[in-house]
Structures are given as structure tokens and as C-alpha cells.
Amino acid sequence: MKQYQEYILEHLKELLAIDSPSGFTGRAADYLMRLYQDMGYEPVLTRKGGVIVDLGGEECDNAFLMASHIDTLGAVIAEIKENGRLRISPVGGYGASAIETENCRVYTRGGKVYEGTCQLVNASLHVNTSYKETLRDFQNIEIVLDEDVHAKEDVKALGIENGDFICFDTATRVTESGYIKSRFLDDKLSAAVLIGYAKYLKDTGKMPKRKIYQYFTVFEEIGHGASASIPEGVTDVLSVDMGCVGDGIACTEKEVSICAKDSGGPYNYDFTTELIQTAKEAGIAYAVDVYPSYGSDVEAALKSGFDVRHGLIGPGVYASHGYERGHVDGMMNAFGLLVAYLDK
Known part of the structure; x- marks a missing residue:
């Protein structure tokens, strides 16, 4: 999967260069619409301004949706x-x-x-x-x-x-040692990982065993990102967002964090267990953590009444809502976990 590292970094930098605070995300959404159309997908722009992409897969009643947000502070x-x-x-x-x-x-x-x-x-x-x-x-x-x-x-x-x-300004820098420093890695780092996964499916020509959607939301930072527009048939919703790094947290910038609980409560036990087991089997560097002050797109979905299993993963990011720092290893571990879980 190493060949996707530069591809993900390239689109991360391009996303970070587009100003897109909550309520002012039109140019970032347009960027995603053009990018996915160029890849051969048919993205849909929601009335709220988010972008939903059907990545294919067998028609079934247990579709999978991964969500990242492109709105920032x-x-x-x-x-x-x-x-x-x-x-x-x-x-x-x-x-x-x-x-x-x-x-x-x-x-x-x-x-x-x-x-x-x-x-x-x-x-x-x-x-x-x-x-x-x-x-x-x-x-x-x-x-x-x-x-x-x-x-x-x-x-x-x-x-x-x-x-x-x-x-x-984002003041984006990628160091020779692999650290990614920028404002708004929350959540454009994860959004770039999703772009990389969509490219992986096109390159390999794989037909997923279940229908897979990607959802780029635009109001997560103010609490109602994935509160609407989840397609019919979706049973599992995974928020791919910033993994926390800080005192009392096991995750580092080089790992993918699997969140067991945040300030909104525990994530689905079986779904979270499946993610942990997949990381172990695939040899992916991961940590399981409890975030003391955090909310996600999937919690907004549950509060809106969607009957789905919900989970949360993300590349480790330090100094959240400030001048943030991640690492290419954490980015690629998040990418690898998506591939390993959905290839099962």
C-alpha cells in the first residue's frame, strides 16, 4: 500500500489549501466533486453541501458508509x-x-x-x-x-x-522525518485517506462484498455533520476523523486510533471489536482510546434517528484545534485498516 502514500499526501495538501470553515465549504466540495468524477465515480452533492460517493459493491441491505468532514474551524x-x-x-x-x-x-x-x-x-x-x-x-x-x-x-x-x-493560514509542512504539521488536519487528513481508498478500489478493480459509500460532511465542527443524507440500506457508519494524542491517551501520531468511547458515550461494541481484531490480524499499528472531550459525525447520525452500528477511527493527531501534528505512518495505518476491514 506504500504506493498510495504520496497520492494521499498530494490531495491532503490540495484540500488544506482550500479555505473551508463550517458554512463556507462550497469550494472544497467542488474540489471533491471534480476529483471523484475524474476517477470515474458519480458523486452527489447534498442540499447541505456535503458530498456522497457510491464506491460500488454488491447490492445488499448491509451497506457500509465511511464519513470524514471537510469543514474546519x-x-x-x-x-x-x-x-x-x-x-x-x-x-x-x-x-x-x-x-x-x-x-x-x-x-x-x-x-x-x-x-x-x-x-x-x-x-x-x-x-x-x-x-x-x-x-x-x-x-x-x-x-x-x-x-x-x-x-x-x-x-x-x-x-x-x-x-x-x-x-x-494552515502553515502546512511535511518534514523529512514524516511528520505532517498544519492547521485543520482535523479532518482533512482523514478526508485524504478516504480519497486514497477510493483510488485503491479503482486501481485494483475490486468489487467490494458489500455496498460502500463515502460521505464528506460539512458541518461536523458545529455538531450536525452526518445528521442527514445517509443512504438507505446502510447498517454500519464509520467516522474516520482525527485520532487524539495527548496526556492519558495511548495513541501516537504514528498509529491509527480506534475510539472505544468519547464524551458522547461508547461506540458500538461489536463494530469496535471487529476493527480491533482486524488491526491485530493485519499487523497494523493501532491504539484503543477513550477521548474525554470529543464528538463525531456518527453520533450526529444516531441522534437524528438512524438505526446503524457506529464506530470511530483516525490517524493520531496532536494539538487538536491548534497547530496540529500527524505523521505519514498514522495516515497509512488508517488507510491500511480501512482496506483490511473492507477486504474481508
Whole structure:
């Protein structure tokens, strides 16, 4: 499966280069629609803006669906201040300190894009005597536009309005040692793994024993990603999302994490056991973990009333919702687990 590593990395970088916070995911969805059409599939765009792909397989009443989300964290303009700075409202579970000093782009509804930087209010340490003590929250950070603006009227003259989206730089890097560093590996790293699996099926010409769907959701970061549009006949839904790395967690960036329980409760016992057994049999580096603060697409599906078995796996990612870090080994172990489980 090593031949798919560069393919997955290539499409990861392309996905990461497309700004797509929840509610502003159209360009990322368009990218997936074109990519899957080029591979010979017939992707479908849902009304919510997600992408569903039928990968083939025997017609049956126990279809399998794997879901990843292409929406990310971001922000919108909440207020244009009198001095021309922008107060923001976060989209998703951002911490204000995670984006302080980060470069960003402001997308207007008229189609223009402006650059800026997220800064602490009164950000010059040599001027602000309370700089170190200031609480980093969304009242105390602001967007400084890289335009000649000094008043609210100057900003509005650019076509910028409240509600315009703000997207933050990813600063993507892949090191010689195989580490992948970027914002928004949650969940574009897993989305790229799904793309790799679709390519694997096309390359090998395999006919899966059961119908397989892929679902790229676009509202996971705000809680209702896979709450709709799951095709009829699906009995198993696997969320392929970020695997947690941190204190009290067994997984590292080089492994695929199999989640037994998160803050929403335990995942399906039999499904999870099957995933663990498959990893053991295939010699895949894995860890089983309990995530203390986490929610997933498949939990949204259950809450919406879908009668399915639910599971969660993902490549290990450190520093979630910040400047995140994964590894190509964890990426490929997640890919390998999908192949091994669905080839059975």
C-alpha cells in the first residue's frame, strides 16, 4: 500500500489549501466533486453541501458508509470597530490563543478577498503594559486588515460586512522525518485517506462484498455533520476523523486510533471489536482510546434517528484545534485498516 502514500499526501495538501470553515465549504466540495468524477465515480452533492460517493459493491441491505468532514474551524466578522479593526465570532471550537498572530483572509460576499492578521488588542508589548496579563479571549483579539483603513467607513468601503468569513493560514509542512504539521488536519487528513481508498478500489478493480459509500460532511465542527443524507440500506457508519494524542491517551501520531468511547458515550461494541481484531490480524499499528472531550459525525447520525452500528477511527493527531501534528505512518495505518476491514 506504500504506493498510495504520496497520492494521499498530494490531495491532503490540495484540500488544506482550500479555505473551508463550517458554512463556507462550497469550494472544497467542488474540489471533491471534480476529483471523484475524474476517477470515474458519480458523486452527489447534498442540499447541505456535503458530498456522497457510491464506491460500488454488491447490492445488499448491509451497506457500509465511511464519513470524514471537510469543514474546519474559522470565524466570521461580528463587528467592524470604529478604528477599522474587526471583532470576530468563532466558527467551531476555537480557542482565541490558538489564532493569535496568525495570518488570515477575509472573504466578502462580493467576491473580494483581503489579507489580515489576528492580533491581541493593542498588540505591541513595548506599548501595552498589560500585554502578558491580558486574557486571550474573543473580546481581546481582533483582525488587523492589511489595507489602509483607519475607520469603520474605510472598511465598509472595501465591501466588507458583518458575517463575512475569516479563514486562517494552515502553515502546512511535511518534514523529512514524516511528520505532517498544519492547521485543520482535523479532518482533512482523514478526508485524504478516504480519497486514497477510493483510488485503491479503482486501481485494483475490486468489487467490494458489500455496498460502500463515502460521505464528506460539512458541518461536523458545529455538531450536525452526518445528521442527514445517509443512504438507505446502510447498517454500519464509520467516522474516520482525527485520532487524539495527548496526556492519558495511548495513541501516537504514528498509529491509527480506534475510539472505544468519547464524551458522547461508547461506540458500538461489536463494530469496535471487529476493527480491533482486524488491526491485530493485519499487523497494523493501532491504539484503543477513550477521548474525554470529543464528538463525531456518527453520533450526529444516531441522534437524528438512524438505526446503524457506529464506530470511530483516525490517524493520531496532536494539538487538536491548534497547530496540529500527524505523521505519514498514522495516515497509512488508517488507510491500511480501512482496506483490511473492507477486504474481508
